[in-house]
Amino acid sequence: MKLSDQLKKVRETIAEAAIRAKRNPSEITLVAVTKNATAEQIFSIVGMGQLDLGENRVQQFAPRAVALAERLGDKASTVRWHMIGHLQRNKVKSVLPLCHCIHSVDSLRLAEELQAASQQLGRPSKVFLQVNTSNEANKFGIAVGAAVHLAEQIDTMDGLQLMGLMTMARQSDDPNVARFSFARLRELFEELRSRKIGGEQLKHLSMGMSSDYEVAIEEGATMVRLGTALFGPGKN
Numbered sequence: 001m002k003l004s005d006q007l008k009k010v011r012e013t014i015a016e017a018a019i020r021a022k023r024n025p026s027e028i029t030l031v032a033v034t035k036n037a038t039a040e041q042i043f044s045i046v047g048m049g050q051l052d053l054g055e056n057r058v059q060q061f062a063p064r065a066v067a068l069a070e071r072l073g074d075k076a077s078t079v080r081w082h083m084i085g086h087l088q089r090n091k092v093k094s095v096l097p098l099c100h101c102i103h104s105v106d107s108l109r110l111a112e113e114l115q116a117a118s119q120q121l122g123r124p125s126k127v128f129l130q131v132n133t134s135n136e137a138n139k140f141g142i143a144v145g146a147a148v149h150l151a152e153q154i155d156t157m158d159g160l161q162l163m164g165l166m167t168m169a170r171q172s173d174d175p176n177v178a179r180f181s182f183a184r185l186r187e188l189f190e191e192l193r194s195r196k197i198g199g200e201q202l203k204h205l206s207m208g209m210s211s212d213y214e215v216a217i218e219e220g221a222t223m224v225r226l227g228t229a230l231f232g233p234g235k236n
């Protein structure tokens with residue numbers, strides 16, 4: 001299928017899932033995950049008005065963001081790059097100036113590094129706390145039981161704006177497995193709000209990938225991160 005058709009189909013599926021959940025489709029932002037996309041596909045999808053892009057591989061992110069910006073010229077500033085993958089502290093300085101927000105903050109040390117880098121840059125950084133709701137040993141993300149405390153610490157850092165929470169569900173054929181993760185993230189989010197942690201901008205739940213985004217929307221996702229559903233499975 002053509003990229004434009006895939007994009008249209010995905011946007012329709014998002015809208016339908018929102019309506020089923022009695023939500024307004026405009027509350028949900030699609031982040032197009034480019035890890036398996038070609039430079040050409042990325043350029044095309046931006047041309048179709050898909051301006052939120054996500055990349056999880058730090059090595060790939062900077063060269064891609066720079067190449068795309070060169071091609072887009074004065075339109076480059078309309079693109080918002082979301083860093084969605086694990087970020088090592090020694091990569092913070094190179095990544096931060098290029099991205100709109102970071103979905104993968106999962107330790108105090110990383111938060112502190114971001115705080116210092118944001119102060120140097122002279123602008124606050126938008127961050128999400130990544131939570132390991134599926135409790136898998138091989139997943140990044142802070143443990144559910146430690147998340148509120150870390151959110152509190154981030155909230156005290158004036159260089160960081162806590163935008164919301166992010167999670168990845170366990171891969172499973174049973175949609176209830178993903179639903180459990182997403183519901184857990186939403187409960188945590190509600191706990192933060194009720195304890196007045198995070199300000200007005202704490203309003204996002206970044207959850208849902210190609211295999212589970214409809215369930216995520218039913219559970220309250222405001223950002224879904226889709227790669228395969230848009231660009232296909234890719235070569236790697």
Ligand SMILES: *Cc1c(COP(=O)(O)O)cnc(C)c1O
Nearest residue numbers: 033056084209210225226227228
């Ligand atoms: C790859 C990736 C996605 C997108 O996954 P798809 O299954 O291809 O939609 C979303 N979030 C993160 C963190 C990823 O690494």
